[in-house]
Amino acid sequence: MSIDNNRLVRTFSDLRQKGKSALLPFITAGYPDLDTTAALLAGFADRGVRVCELGVPFSDPIADGPVIQSSYTAALDAGITCEQIFKTVRRFRDATNPAPDGSALRSDLGTATCDLALLAMVSYSIVYRRGCERFCMDAAAAGFDGLIVPDLPLEEAGDFEPLAAEAGLCNVMLIAPTTPPERRYELARHSRGFIYFISVAGTTGERDKLPDETIAAVRELREHTDTPVCVGFGISRAQTVRTVCEVADGAIVGSAIVHRVTDNAGKPRDELVRTVGDFVGELLEPTR
Amino acid sequence: MSTASDQPRAGYFGPYGGQFVPETLMHALDQLATEFAAAMDDADFRAELDRCWRQIAGRPSEMYFARRLTERCGGAQLYLKREDMNHTGAHKINNTLGQALLTLRMGKQRVIAETGAGQHGVATATAAAVFGLDCDVYMGTEDMRRQRLNVLRMELLGARVIPVEIGQRTLKDATNQAMRDWMASCEQTHYILGSVCGPHPYPTMVREFQCCIGREARRQMLAAPGRLPDVIVACVGGGSNAAGIFAPMIDDDVRMVGVEAGGSGPALGKHAATLCLGAEGVLHGARSFVLQDDDGQTAPVHSISAGLDYPGVGPEHAEWKRSGRVTYTSVTDSQALGATLALSQTEGIIPALESAHAVAEAMRRAADMSGDEIILVNLSGRGDKDVTEIAEILERREQSEG
Ligand SMILES: Cc1ncc(COP(=O)(O)O)c(C=O)c1O
Numbered sequence: 001m002s003i004d005n006n007r008l009v010r011t012f013s014d015l016r017q018k019g020k021s022a023l024l025p026f027i028t029a030g031y032p033d034l035d036t037t038a039a040l041l042a043g044f045a046d047r048g049v050r051v052c053e054l055g056v057p058f059s060d061p062i063a064d065g066p067v068i069q070s071s072y073t074a075a076l077d078a079g080i081t082c083e084q085i086f087k088t089v090r091r092f093r094d095a096t097n098p099a100p101d102g103s104a105l106r107s108d109l110g111t112a113t114c115d116l117a118l119l120a121m122v123s124y125s126i127v128y129r130r131g132c133e134r135f136c137m138d139a140a141a142a143g144f145d146g147l148i149v150p151d152l153p154l155e156e157a158g159d160f161e162p163l164a165a166e167a168g169l170c171n172v173m174l175i176a177p178t179t180p181p182e183r184r185y186e187l188a189r190h191s192r193g194f195i196y197f198i199s200v201a202g203t204t205g206e207r208d209k210l211p212d213e214t215i216a217a218v219r220e221l222r223e224h225t226d227t228p229v230c231v232g233f234g235i236s237r238a239q240t241v242r243t244v245c246e247v248a249d250g251a252i253v254g255s256a257i258v259h260r261v262t263d264n265a266g267k268p269r270d271e272l273v274r275t276v277g278d279f280v281g282e283l284l285e286p287t288r
Numbered sequence: 289m290s291t292a293s294d295q296p297r298a299g300y301f302g303p304y305g306g307q308f309v310p311e312t313l314m315h316a317l318d319q320l321a322t323e324f325a326a327a328m329d330d331a332d333f334r335a336e337l338d339r340c341w342r343q344i345a346g347r348p349s350e351m352y353f354a355r356r357l358t359e360r361c362g363g364a365q366l367y368l369k370r371e372d373m374n375h376t377g378a379h380k381i382n383n384t385l386g387q388a389l390l391t392l393r394m395g396k397q398r399v400i401a402e403t404g405a406g407q408h409g410v411a412t413a414t415a416a417a418v419f420g421l422d423c424d425v426y427m428g429t430e431d432m433r434r435q436r437l438n439v440l441r442m443e444l445l446g447a448r449v450i451p452v453e454i455g456q457r458t459l460k461d462a463t464n465q466a467m468r469d470w471m472a473s474c475e476q477t478h479y480i481l482g483s484v485c486g487p488h489p490y491p492t493m494v495r496e497f498q499c500c501i502g503r504e505a506r507r508q509m510l511a512a513p514g515r516l517p518d519v520i521v522a523c524v525g526g527g528s529n530a531a532g533i534f535a536p537m538i539d540d541d542v543r544m545v546g547v548e549a550g551g552s553g554p555a556l557g558k559h560a561a562t563l564c565l566g567a568e569g570v571l572h573g574a575r576s577f578v579l580q581d582d583d584g585q586t587a588p589v590h591s592i593s594a595g596l597d598y599p600g601v602g603p604e605h606a607e608w609k610r611s612g613r614v615t616y617t618s619v620t621d622s623q624a625l626g627a628t629l630a631l632s633q634t635e636g637i638i639p640a641l642e643s644a645h646a647v648a649e650a651m652r653r654a655a656d657m658s659g660d661e662i663i664l665v666n667l668s669g670r671g672d673k674d675v676t677e678i679a680e681i682l683e684r685r686e687q688s689e690g
Contacts (some may be wrong), residue, residue: 060464060572060586062464076585125569125570126584128575129569129580151308178313179314180315201312201471202312202468202471
């Protein structure tokens, strides 16, 4: 397998052709439950989301702030496993993939067909335990298009990159504000699908405003690479999405969305999906 | 095709070690590794560290023949390397002085640390006070409860103790929070990690700063009784006191035993015997042995001693286990408690509950060995911090025994 026909790669080249950028919502897989996760994905796709990140709950997520941490803890307390997440993604794909005759296979998610690119944000602790090769094969078979392994830096990724590529997955690498310039270009050369530019030094969490340096740094990076660049960490409102998308191929929003899932976790599923979807709709506006 | 794994790499011990951390920390680790290497080549730095070890920690620590404990066990001679007599009461100060000097070299003004038993926190707070650094220590609230004396000491020393309310509220959770702090602060802050765990260069650096134990012990044993011991026994939480006494004698003909926390039984969740009962995995930046479930989630752990209550272990120990150079075993809560009482009442030394695990293993082995054989125990710390917790446990035990 190669990643040439990868959904993530296709999506970003289509967006570039149209001169558009993407909003990448992040949600925690299995939070508050797996059916809600599938319904949220379908709802996002309906509203025009093209790329989405699913966080695989982990007991010790050191790059995450309190909002995502507690969603992970809740999902793990509810017994969510990797296998269940893969099954849910497979079910989402089966329910939303176009059938060979062009019609939707079925519609228990109440959605039309879609071609949503899906990434798993997953700790290397989990990948390693399952076995790197097996994890990549299983993730690809489930219907993931890419992986973000935030605790697998360049130095350790040598053996992993070919395994992801063979499974047909994009391995997305991250660049931090603390990353020196030469290393940024090296990371950009290794990253597949897009480059994840971390906007602030620190953990995930909502912030009012991004540092000015971030915008300049993204602009500078894009002069050095053809790989799309998406910016994440700290983005929590449409205004910031707009600013980011003036220079980047996409804006990633995590805690602000997960926080709204938390606020609505006790409500009926339809209502949760609608409320969170409305917020994602607002965030999508600047990308239209 | 040649891959990275074909050659030995810096920061690896066989297949173990590495730097499995977010990109945000990579630059700080790089800077630290460079600074550490430069410092070790710098005679002035070494001289200053020696001075600190002497004047602040009170080194060298004594080598002590435990005559009455030896008689009680009726076998091998038991020697104790008295790290409990260091200033602040444990081996932890050896490392924090080294890292505090590195902090100054890097021009950073603030240090952070994680702590379980509180010994590393106290040692960090002490070094910070000596050198005028700002100091924040992360500590799980369960550990704050059972090691209250050390919380008060840290505060007296001018450090801020930041309570950690997540997870099991013990050492692993405190480490997570310290790492999260460092993610946002690494440009001005140095993270003084307390054991031979974590990403490169920590396992190598902390071992080097603890090697004063083994170098002294080797010299002291050769002076009197005049030969190296047959066996060295040390407790293993993250593994720093053990690495510090093992490494300088690793090429000698000496058997080595690392003792983990057997807790209250071998079921996952009841112990912290990572090397004995865990599996290969990745936690807190290194590939090593870990206690986790089949999905890669870190398992809950238990030990009577807060300093051993940790689901990971330093990568060099994983390699020593793999190569067979060191034997790893475990001692239960109640055996450790028994050893605490035995050492207190035969030698007048109240050991830290962590160190009592090593004492218990040495007592067990001594009984099966002959009187001309020698066991050296690394007595990593003293038990002042544990007396209220021990008193409560003994009281509960008496009540349940009627
Ligand atoms: C006295 C004492 N011994 C041992 C340990 C365990 O750490 P390590 O295995 O790194 O020596 C601790 C940790 O807090 C301690 O306080």
